[in-house]
Amino acid sequence: QVHLVESGGGLVQPGGSLRLSCAASGSIFSINHSGWYRQAPGNERELVAHITSGGSTRYADSVKGRFTISRDNAKKTVYLQMNSLKPEDTAVYYCNADGVTDWGEPFGSWGQGTQVTVSS
DSSP: OOEEEEEOOEEEOTTOOEEEEEEEESSEEEEEEEEEEEEOTTSOOEEEEEEETTOOEEEOTTTTTTEEEEEETTTTEEEEEEOSOOGGGOEEEEEEEEEEETTSOEEEEEOOOEEEEEOO
16 A cells, blocks of 8 residues: 655744655555645645646645745655745645556555644
8 A cells, every 4th residue: 555654744933934744655656746735624625735747846826935845756755845834824734646556556645644833
């Protein structure tokens, strides 16, 4: 099974920074897309940042200029650098990856989530 593990969440003051990591493991042949999502209480899960296998990126309007998604193929890890954090960024952040297993089957996996709280 493909397994994703997020880390790096925590409590930070407004204007501060955090870097989230998402490490993938399992029988992965290739990863087509990786993304970060977030969900605040009572809200729908929303896409925050996305990166394709070719390196193209997209961001939600609310985080453009503040967040950066990147990846390390050797480590099978995707990162989300979050700067100039605001209280409205408070949410549980989830990573997601789509691709193909070693057995030739498509997969879509979610991490367990990591809490980010922005508060003074």
